[in-house]
Amino acid sequence: MADLTAGQNNSPKGGDTADAVRAGLARRNRKQKILQGLGLGAIGFAFLMLFILVASLVSSGYQAFTQTKITLEVYVDPEEIEPEKLPRGGFKDVLQASLSELLPEVDTSDRATRKALSGILSNGAQFDLRDRVVADPALIGQTITMTVPVSDPYDQLNKGSIDRDTPEQNRRLNDAEIAWFDQLKAEGVISKPLNTGLVTNADSRFPELAGLKGALIGSFWALFVCFVISFPLGIGAAIYLEEFAPKNKVSDFIEVNINNLAAVPSVVFGLLALAVFIGWFGLPRSAPFVGGMTLALMTMPTIIIATRAALKAVPPSIREAALGIGASKHQVVFGHVLPLAMPGILTGTIIGLAQALGETAPLLLIGMNAFITSAPAGPFDSATALPTQIFIWADSPERGFVSRTSAAILVLLGFLVTMNAIAIYLRNKFERSW
Numbered sequence: 298m299a300d301l302t303a304g305q306n307n308s309p310k311g312g313d314t315a316d317a318v319r320a321g322l323a324r325r326n327r328k329q330k331i332l333q334g335l336g337l338g339a340i341g342f343a344f345l346m347l348f349i350l351v352a353s354l355v356s357s358g359y360q361a362f363t364q365t366k367i368t369l370e371v372y373v374d375p376e377e378i379e380p381e382k383l384p385r386g387g388f389k390d391v392l393q394a395s396l397s398e399l400l401p402e403v404d405t406s407d408r409a410t411r412k413a414l415s416g417i418l419s420n421g422a423q424f425d426l427r428d429r430v431v432a433d434p435a436l437i438g439q440t441i442t443m444t445v446p447v448s449d450p451y452d453q454l455n456k457g458s459i460d461r462d463t464p465e466q467n468r469r470l471n472d473a474e475i476a477w478f479d480q481l482k483a484e485g486v487i488s489k490p491l492n493t494g495l496v497t498n499a500d501s502r503f504p505e506l507a508g509l510k511g512a513l514i515g516s517f518w519a520l521f522v523c524f525v526i527s528f529p530l531g532i533g534a535a536i537y538l539e540e541f542a543p544k545n546k547v548s549d550f551i552e553v554n555i556n557n558l559a560a561v562p563s564v565v566f567g568l569l570a571l572a573v574f575i576g577w578f579g580l581p582r583s584a585p586f587v588g589g590m591t592l593a594l595m596t597m598p599t600i601i602i603a604t605r606a607a608l609k610a611v612p613p614s615i616r617e618a619a620l621g622i623g624a625s626k627h628q629v630v631f632g633h634v635l636p637l638a639m640p641g642i643l644t645g646t647i648i649g650l651a652q653a654l655g656e657t658a659p660l661l662l663i664g665m666n667a668f669i670t671s672a673p674a675g676p677f678d679s680a681t682a683l684p685t686q687i688f689i690w691a692d693s694p695e696r697g698f699v700s701r702t703s704a705a706i707l708v709l710l711g712f713l714v715t716m717n718a719i720a721i722y723l724r725n726k727f728e729r730s731w
Contacts, residue, residue, distance in 0.1 A: 351710075353703075354703045354706055354707050354710075355703075355707070357699060357700055357703040358700050358701075358702070358703025358704040358705075358706065358707050359700075359704075360456045360458070360700045361492065361495060361700040361701045361703070361704035362491065362492050362495065362704060363456075363489045363490065363491060363492050364446055364452065364489065364490065364491075364492035364494060364505060365446065365447045365451060365452040365455040365456070365487065365488070365489050365505075366444050366445060366446050366447065366487075366488050366489070366490060367417070367418065367444070367445060367446075367447050367481065367486050367487055367488075368442065368443070368444045368486045368488065369392065369395045369396065369399075369442070369443050369444075369445070369486070370395060370398075370440055370441075370442055371391060371392060371395045371426065371440065371441050371442070371443050372391070372394070372395065372439075372440045373391060373426075373430060373436050373437050373438060373439055373440070373441065374387075374390075374391050374394070374438075375437050375438050377390050377391050378391065378430060378437055379437075380434045380437055383430065383431050383434060384427055384431045386427070386430070388423040388424075388426045388427045388430075389415065389423045391426065392415070392418055392422055392423060392426060392445075393405075393411060393414065393415045396414060396415070396417060396418065397414065399480075399481060399484060399486060400414070400477055400480060400481070403477065413473075413474060414477070416448055416450075416474075417447055417448060417451055417474075417477065417478065417481075418445060418446075418447060418448060419445060419446040419447060419448050419449075419503060419505045419506060420448070420503050420506070421445070421446065421501070421503065421505075421506045422443075422445035422446070425443065425445055426443065429441070429443075444488070446494075446505045446506065447487075447505065448503070448505060449503065449504045449505050449695060449696070449697040450469040450470050450474075451470070451474075451478055452504075452505050452697065453469070453696060453697060454470060454475065454478060455478070455482075455487065455489060456489075458696065461475065494506065494508045495508050495509060495701070495704060496508060496509050496510060496513065496708075497510055498510055499511040499669065499670050499671050499672050500512070500668060500669060500670055500681065500686065500689070501670060502668075504693075504695050504696075504697025504698050504701060505697060507690070507697075507698070507701060509683070509686060509705060509708060510672045511669050511670075511671065511672040511673065511680055511681055511686075512680075512681045512682055512683045512685070512686035512705075513683065514672045514673055514680065515585050515588075515665065515669075515672075515673055515680030515681050515682045516585075516654060516682045516683045518585035518586070518589065518673065518675070518676040518680065519585040519588040519589040519592060519653075519660075519665075519676075519682055520589065520592070520650055520653065520654060521589065521676070522585065522586055522588075522589020522590060522592075522593065522676055523589040523590075523592040523593045523596055523650065523653055524646075524650060525589075526589065526590060526593035526597075527592075527593040527596045527597045527600055527646075527649070528600065528646055530593075530597060531596070531597045531598075531599075531600030531601045531604060531646075532600065532604050532642060534597075534601050535600070535601045535602075535604030535605045535608065536604070536608070536630060536635070538551065538552065538601070538605060539604075539605045539608045539609065540608065540626070540630045540634070541626070541630075555598050555601050555602065556598070556602065558597075558598040559598035559599055559602055562658075563595055563656050563658050563659050564658040564659065564662065566591055566592075566594050566595045566659050567591060567658055567659030567660070567661070567662030567663060568662060569591075569594065570587060570590065570591035570594070570659060570662065570663050571662050571663055574587050574590060574591070574663070575587065575663060575664075581677060581679070582663060582664035582667075582679075583663070583664040583665050583667045583669070583679040583680065583681075584665075584676065584677050584678065584679060584680070585665075585673060585676045585677075585678075585680050585682070586676040586677050587663050588659075588660050588663060588665050588682060589676065591659045591660070591663060592653040592656060592659065595653060595656065595659065596649040596650065596652070596653045599645065599648070599649040599652065600642075600645055600646050600649050602645070603641065603642065603644070603645020603646070603648070603649070604638070604641075604642045604645060606641065606645075607638035607639075607640075607641030607642050607645065608634060608635075608638045610638065610641060611634050611637050611638050615633055615634060615637065616629050616633070616634060619632070619633045639727070640723055640724055640726075640727035641724070643720070643723050644720045644721075644723055644724045647716050647717070647719055647720040647723070648716075648717065648720050650716065651712075651713050651716040651717055651720075654683070654684075654709070654712060654713065654716070655684055655709065655713060656684060657684035657685060657687075657688055660682050660684065660685050661685060661688065665680065665681055665682055665685050666681060666685040666688060666689055667679055667681065668689070669681055683705065683708065683709045683712070684709065686705060687702055687705045687706055687709065690702040690705060
């Protein structure tokens with residue numbers, strides 16, 4: 298009997314089954330390892346692309362966060378600037394005379410030489426001097442100290458973007474102009490401080506003067522209008538569809554179209570705003586108010602979907618318990634369900650606003666890419682936004698705008714990361730597990 302049992306256990310059929318099982322386990326383990334490797338490879342590739350993107354932006358944009366400036370002792374000559382003629386006056390000639398004192402060996406009798414010498418200073422230097430004198434006419438006849446930006450070619454030279462070994466005819470600065478700058482640098486009047494003008498100045502055709510102030514304020518007003526419109530309407534529509542609307546073909550049709558609207562390209566909303574808000578209603582072009590309404594149309598489906606998902610996540614037992622103690626439907630929704638769903642609603646809203654902040658196509662179609670040299674005072678004034686400002690600078694031929702474009706992208710990414718971090722914080726802090 299024992300021999301028979303042993304013979305059955307050692308039969309070829311039993312051994313083949315065990316081998317097949319072991320081979321199957323080996324194949325499954327091998328496929329699992331391959332799948333894990335592919336997943337890790339995909340994540341690693343994504344992080345690599347992200348690193349390359351950020352590294353390329355930082356490498357080309359960090360220079361925009363500093364600005365080359367020159368410090369001058371300016372004698373406000375009464376013969377050039379007369380109190381009774383302000384704000385007119387020879388402010389440029391006064392600055393040129395101060396610069397000539399630092400380079401006494403340069404013969405300024407030649408008009409071309411004087412023009413080249415004054416080209417060291419930014420075009421905004423004369424307006425800085427004008428504003429100071431207009432604010433305090435007592436400065437006329439005195440010597441004041443001014444620190445003003447240099448023009449873009451000299452700024453690029455100081456930052457190493459102009460190769461001195463390039464043949465003179467192929468450089469923006471000739472050998473004499475480079476020698477002037479080197480002498481000024483040796484005298485200690487050249488500095489490279491933090492470029493606060495990047496966020497305190499509005500746009501300008503001169504790269505050394507261009508800033509993001511107008512775009513930042515324009516984006517603020519556009520997002521504010523977007524939030525004021527989309528947040529209450531989106532939450533109200535979601536509450537009605539999820540809690541009060543009857544489940545029939547009409548509500549199903551509305552739900553399908555809301556989901557479809559969330560996937561519509563943003564340029565379609567721009568065309569709609571161009572035809573309706575500007576074409577029919579006659580609202581002003583380039584206004585953040587129109588941009589905010591356009592972004593609200595685009596953001597509202599996202600808020601509705603996020604709000605409905607947050608409401609669905611609240612357990613039915615909450616509703617049943619409230620109804621069981623005599624609460625009305627409205628009291629259940631607004632007193633119990635909505636407060637519990639609010640963390641998810643805020644998360645979806647912030648993510649939707651972050652998406653709206655980075656949109657460019659609809660804002661271009663309504664004209665928010667105009668050249669605006671002053672920050673808007675309200676939502677109805679002409680303005681740009683961060684994405685459209687990046688588009689404008691990227692399309693500019695001056696080399697100085699290359700670094701400023703990358704710096705503006707970094708600022709935009711900073712806002713997007715901050716908004717998403719706030720959404721994650723709110724979700725982790727207030728979200729409950731049921």
